[in-house]
Amino acid sequence: MAYLCGVKMFCRFAALVLLLPLLPGCLSLESDEEKEAAAEKKLMARHDELMARMDELYTLRQQLGRVPDTLAAGRQRRALLRADAAMMDWMHQYRKPADSVDHARTLAYFGQQQHRIDSVGVLMQHSIDSARVLLPAASH
DSSP, X not given: OHHHHHHHHHHHHHHHHHHGGGHHHHHOOOOHHHHHHHHHHHHXXXXXXXXXXXXXXXXXXXXXXXXXXXXXXXXXXXXXXXXXHHHHHHHHHOOOOOTTSOHHHHHHHHHHHHHHHHHHHHHHHHHHHHHHHHHHHHTO
């Protein structure tokens, strides 16, 4: 009897070990539509975060317009303008995929757009940081 219990326990353990690699696939309960919605939500959250900083770009550009017109100040104004234009370009080219577009293509599009909007964010941050460094030095 003890032998049979041991065999049953071993069989249960072996079955568990064999099924364990399949577990992550079973736990992924998110539908294709939910994955697409999550990718779009993340993308739009980044867009909204950057849009909230557009006033900052404008304000810094205005402040740089009031400092002596140096090569560095002109360069910074143009950098801020490029960041602004990059955001506008992203918004003008973005088109949410139609519901009829294949799931894999939709996710790939959202991934590509995430990369693009993140690049816009890097450009914005760099131009804002550089302008802030220049402004105190230029006002003296």
